[in-house]
Amino acid sequence: MVKTIINCNIFDYDTYKENQYIRFNDIILEVGNMDDFEKKDNEEIIDFKGKLVMPGFVNGHTHIYSTFARGMSVKFNPKSFSDILKQLWWRMDSKIDLETTYYSGLVSGIEFIKNGITTFIDHHASGMDIRGTLNELKKGTCDEIGLRGIFCFETSDRFDVDSCIEENIEFLKKQSEKYAGMFGLHASLSLSNETLKKVSEFLNEAPIHIHVAESLEDEKDSINKYGKRVVERLEEFDLLTKNSILSHCVHIDEKEADIVSRHDVYVALNPTSNMNNSVGLPNYKLLKVKGIKTIIGNDGLGFNLTREYLNLYFTQKYRYEDPTFFSFNDLKNNIDNVYNLVGDMLNIKIGRIKEGYKADIISYDYIPFTSLNENNIFGHVFFGIWDKLDVMDTIVNGEFLMKDREVKFEVEKIYSEAKKIADKMWDRL
Numbered sequence: 001m002v003k004t005i006i007n008c009n010i011f012d013y014d015t016y017k018e019n020q021y022i023r024f025n026d027i028i029l030e031v032g033n034m035d036d037f038e039k040k041d042n043e044e045i046i047d048f049k050g051k052l053v054m055p056g057f058v059n060g061h062t063h064i065y066s067t068f069a070r071g072m073s074v075k076f077n078p079k080s081f082s083d084i085l086k087q088l089w090w091r092m093d094s095k096i097d098l099e100t101t102y103y104s105g106l107v108s109g110i111e112f113i114k115n116g117i118t119t120f121i122d123h124h125a126s127g128m129d130i131r132g133t134l135n136e137l138k139k140g141t142c143d144e145i146g147l148r149g150i151f152c153f154e155t156s157d158r159f160d161v162d163s164c165i166e167e168n169i170e171f172l173k174k175q176s177e178k179y180a181g182m183f184g185l186h187a188s189l190s191l192s193n194e195t196l197k198k199v200s201e202f203l204n205e206a207p208i209h210i211h212v213a214e215s216l217e218d219e220k221d222s223i224n225k226y227g228k229r230v231v232e233r234l235e236e237f238d239l240l241t242k243n244s245i246l247s248h249c250v251h252i253d254e255k256e257a258d259i260v261s262r263h264d265v266y267v268a269l270n271p272t273s274n275m276n277n278s279v280g281l282p283n284y285k286l287l288k289v290k291g292i293k294t295i296i297g298n299d300g301l302g303f304n305l306t307r308e309y310l311n312l313y314f315t316q317k318y319r320y321e322d323p324t325f326f327s328f329n330d331l332k333n334n335i336d337n338v339y340n341l342v343g344d345m346l347n348i349k350i351g352r353i354k355e356g357y358k359a360d361i362i363s364y365d366y367i368p369f370t371s372l373n374e375n376n377i378f379g380h381v382f383f384g385i386w387d388k389l390d391v392m393d394t395i396v397n398g399e400f401l402m403k404d405r406e407v408k409f410e411v412e413k414i415y416s417e418a419k420k421i422a423d424k425m426w427d428r429l
């Protein structure tokens with residue numbers, strides 16, 4: 001059924017327009033001025049009463065499997081990044097099965113909706129069950145909750161490598177406007193040459209999704225074991241395929257940045273996670289100078305992506321001791337890049353409130369206390385709306401998944417079931 005939102009203001013990173021209507025089914029059919037609006041037969045009218053409408057967010061790198069780490073207690077006294085992996089994440093993901101995966105998907109899906117995230121790119125790990133997990137994750141997040149997702153399984157020498165490869169290949173065969181696969185790899189430091197060779201044999205031009213030089217240890221490990229840096233290793237095995245995501249790249253050097261820039265790949269920036277793990281901050285200056293396409297993720301740390309936008313903006317100024325470095329335009333480029341990547345992978349158009357684009361829309365109730373116009377709207381959004389994120393409506397593929405802050409699912413029931421599943425996983429630790 002065709003729906004029409006009336007009386008809204010629209011900012012889609014390109015243009016700001018007041019007093020608009022948006023007519024849509026799964027796709028935006030028409031956008032126009034309220035003065036020209038005429039109601040059609042059999043369409044549902046939703047009055048937004050002056051709400052600000054924007055495109056939904058895309059989380060460019062996340063780990064839904066980490067959802068049930070909230071409040072979890074493990075013996076934790078890390079001295080390095082690999083200690084964090086060993087003491088927390090690897091210990092936890094070794095206890096995750098299909099049921100845990102499915103419920104972490106449901107819960108994450110609901111939290112994404114509340115935070116206006118309409119598409120996510122996930123990097124999954126689960127040691128108890130490998131085969132079939134990506135499908136469980138898709139079932140929870142896409143089939144039942146209704147979001148768009150890109151999935152992969154973290155191939156790593158600590159798992160059965162053949163199962164990891166099979167799981168990625170199997171899911172890569174699936175493709176729709178709602179989901180697609182990538183080939184997941186953990187990081188250089190957990191992948192032998194033998195494994196990388198095997199992956200390259202099965203890759204068949206699929207994009208990879210891997211952590212690169214998140215901590216200095218990844219580079220040191222690569223140099224010590226293989227006599228070359230991480231990105232050089234990936235290139236040697238022909239793994240830098242189109243649309244691949246290299247997450248972090250905090251410690252790549254200029255030579256590696258040159259290699260990355262020669263391939264049609266993306267670097268995902270996750271500044272809050274980098275600070276939390278004390279591994280450094282993204283070297284945006286290097287990536288920008290080399291013309292490397294960057295996107296923003298949150299590395300599974302919570303669900304509010306705008307915190308990453310704010311932290312990236314502030315930390316880049318801090319990092320280079322330059323209050324003029326990293327502009328709204330830089331931020332917009334990052335946001336546009338992820339829309340392009342996901343659009344290409346799902347074969348859809350997203351990221352604008354324009355005819356022909358998918359109706360992936362969010363809204364805010366925003367009453368400005370200073371003048372707002374097309375020239376300063378980004379400042380209002382960044383310093384006002386994103387500072388205290390309060391999404392009112394989340395629409396994916398034309399469906400209201402949240403309307404006036406009311407999520408369309410039985411949240412309490414799902415969360416109380418999830419708690420039981422999380423308890424079981426904690427008991428296994």
Ligand SMILES: [Zn+2]
Pocket residue numbers: 061062063123211247299
């Ligand atoms: Zn990550």
